[in-house]
Amino acid sequence: METKIRTRFAPSPTGFIHLGxxxxxxxxxxxAKSQNGQFILRIEDTDQGRKVTGSIEHILLSLRSLGLEYxxxxxxxxxxxxxxxxxRLAIYNQWAQKLxxxxxxxxxxxxxxxxxxxxxxxxxxxxxFLFRDYRPKLLSGWDKTKALRFKSNPKKxxxxxxxxxxxSAGDESIDDFILIKSDGFPTYNFGHIIDDYLMKIxxxxxxxxxxxxxxxxxxxxxxxxxxxxxxxTVPPILGPDGKKKLSKRDNAKDIxxxxxxxxxxxxxxxxxxxxxxxxxxxxxxxxxxxxxxxFKLKDIQKSPARFDQQKLIWINGHFIRSxxxxxxxxxxxxxxxxxxxxxxxxxQKNVLGLVQDRLKYLSEIDSLTSYFFxxxxxxxxxxxxxxxxxxxxxxxxxxxxxxxxxxxxKSVFSLEDITKKLNNLLIExxxxxxxxxxxxxxxxxxxxxxxxxxxTIYLLSKSETILRINNFIEYLKNN
RNA sequence: GGCCUCUUCGUCUAGUGGUUUAGGACAUCUGGUUCUCAUCCAGAAAAUCGCGGGUUCGAAUCCCGCAGAGGUCACCA
Numbered sequence: 001m002e003t004k005i006r007t008r009f010a011p012s013p014t015g016f017i018h019l020g021x022x023x024x025x026x027x028x029x030x031x032a033k034s035q036n037g038q039f040i041l042r043i044e045d046t047d048q049g050r051k052v053t054g055s056i057e058h059i060l061l062s063l064r065s066l067g068l069e070y071x072x073x074x075x076x077x078x079x080x081x082x083x084x085x086x087x088r089l090a091i092y093n094q095w096a097q098k099l100x101x102x103x104x105x106x107x108x109x110x111x112x113x114x115x116x117x118x119x120x121x122x123x124x125x126x127x128x129f130l131f132r133d134y135r136p137k138l139l140s141g142w143d144k145t146k147a148l149r150f151k152s153n154p155k156k157x158x159x160x161x162x163x164x165x166x167x168s169a170g171d172e173s174i175d176d177f178i179l180i181k182s183d184g185f186p187t188y189n190f191g192h193i194i195d196d197y198l199m200k201i202x203x204x205x206x207x208x209x210x211x212x213x214x215x216x217x218x219x220x221x222x223x224x225x226x227x228x229x230x231x232x233t234v235p236p237i238l239g240p241d242g243k244k245k246l247s248k249r250d251n252a253k254d255i256x257x258x259x260x261x262x263x264x265x266x267x268x269x270x271x272x273x274x275x276x277x278x279x280x281x282x283x284x285x286x287x288x289x290x291x292x293x294x295f296k297l298k299d300i301q302k303s304p305a306r307f308d309q310q311k312l313i314w315i316n317g318h319f320i321r322s323x324x325x326x327x328x329x330x331x332x333x334x335x336x337x338x339x340x341x342x343x344x345x346x347x348q349k350n351v352l353g354l355v356q357d358r359l360k361y362l363s364e365i366d367s368l369t370s371y372f373f374x375x376x377x378x379x380x381x382x383x384x385x386x387x388x389x390x391x392x393x394x395x396x397x398x399x400x401x402x403x404x405x406x407x408x409x410k411s412v413f414s415l416e417d418i419t420k421k422l423n424n425l426l427i428e429x430x431x432x433x434x435x436x437x438x439x440x441x442x443x444x445x446x447x448x449x450x451x452x453x454x455x456t457i458y459l460l461s462k463s464e465t466i467l468r469i470n471n472f473i474e475y476l477k478n479n
Numbered sequence: 480g481g482c483c484u485c486u487u488c489g490u491c492u493a494g495u496g497g498u499u500u501a502g503g504a505c506a507u508c509u510g511g512u513u514c515u516c517a518u519c520c521a522g523a524a525a526a527u528c529g530c531g532g533g534u535u536c537g538a539a540u541c542c543c544g545c546a547g548a549g550g551u552c553a554c555c556a
């Protein structure tokens with residue numbers, strides 16, 4: 001029987017998930033989806049000290065918001081639950097006891113401070129620290145007030161990683177690590193092995209920081225008589241400096257912040273997967289379905305990738321532009337200016353249609369569309385900043401605006417006619433478009449740029465356009 | 480310090496011995512779309528494939544050494 005693919009994402013609830021974590025989750029999800037397997041979420045809250053309240057909810061929300069639905073997890077259950085480590089203590093104890101019974105685990109006779117001294121000594125000698133050098137001759141059973149250690153059997157290991165290829169390490173990387181801490185909680189090193197086995201996980205996808213401890217796990221799998229799952233090690237995502245792992249400081253936001261700013265799910269998935277995954281073609285834009293279909297572990301990069309926000313922005317712009325207006329409208333409701341709700345839905349959609357090409361992310365909608373929904377405050381600075389207009393002098397500007405009004409008054413106000421009338425005005429006033437149209441633009445939008453002038457005027461309506469120009473004329477006269 | 484891993488334009492990457500004067504995309508710059516911004520289109524600049532040896536008729540591609548970077552050596556994951 002062919003083993004079913006079952007992948008898991010197993011974060012610890014110690015804060016928000018960073019992009020690297022999200023990518024690990026994404027790759028696991030993609031692997032499962034692409035092979036018709038299952039994706040499991042398990043919360044590893046074995047470190048009571050580092051626990052951050054609210055982070056479990058945050059993790060669940062982040063995955064859901066991105067569309068990374070899991071088949072089994074703490075809030076939805078599943079046949080291998082519970083899916084939170086802290087609720088599985090009895091299970092870990094039982095497995096630990098097996099090792100004790102076999103003489104493969106023992107109580108750590110030293111205090112934390114004593115071990116710390118050993119460690120410091122090793123460091124001073126520039127040697128790696130190995131606890132097993134201090135392993136007592138006579139091993140005592142399990143005194144549950146003390147940490148339980150694994151009695152390792154050091155040897156050389158060579159194993160196959162689905163991304164990194166053949167990896168190996170000597171016996172110096174095998175040590176007597178802690179299985180159960182003195183507080184009764186398992187360490188990750190022990191707990192995840194038991195959980196993955198019981199949950200029938202086929203592939204462990206995790207970051208590079210676990211390569212060094214894999215030999216230890218291999219040793220433990222042997223002691224436990226468990227066949228290890230396949231190892232899939234993904235490289236880290238680096239910050240812009242290219243050295244350190246991506247952190248909040250590198251203006252890498254929490255995934256929910258990206259979502260809130262109006263980055264689309266498909267953009268985020270497309271971008272994050274492109275950091276390290278490539279199907280060998282020159283294609284840049286993929287739908288989520290397409291990524292699932294084409295995703296293969298062998299196409300994942302071994303080397304780290306840097307986070308480049310520019311590319312994310314470009315991808316997002318692309319997806320926004322390809323949206324149908326109704327889809328864009330649905331996604332945009334929360335970003336439109338408050339006043340927009342007082343307008344007809346078709347008007348709102350028309351406005352969105354005009355700015356769609358200009359959007360990098362949805363939260364720009366408010367500033368890009370505000371003058372369509374409320375009369376803008378006059379911003380004379382725009383004239384000052386425009387050398388040509390400023391040098392024309394107020395009287396000239398006023399006269400140009402007055403002529404514009406006259407021309408627009410005459411218009412039947414179809415898009416074609418507005419275009420025709422304003423082009424006529426160009427000839428009549430002997431002005432260049434860049435002068436006259438910029439002036440009108442400023443008068444009606446109070447903004448340095450906007451969608452096409454004719455479209456803007458047409459949408460704004462005749463009365464509103466003329467009123468705004470008049471207001472501006474008044475301002476010019478009185479200031 | 481030991482052990483492990485990685486190394487192609489600024490960035491993400493294609494490339495697995497010859498079709499490569501190393502391809503694409505983002506970013507940058509230039510021009511066009513006779514109004515701005517953006518879109519779109521066209522084009523430019525940008526990697527002596529980390530360095531040094533070897534193998535070969537031929538190497539980014541195979542081998543060795545070196546360097547740089549990262550990871551790890553927790554009662555953190």
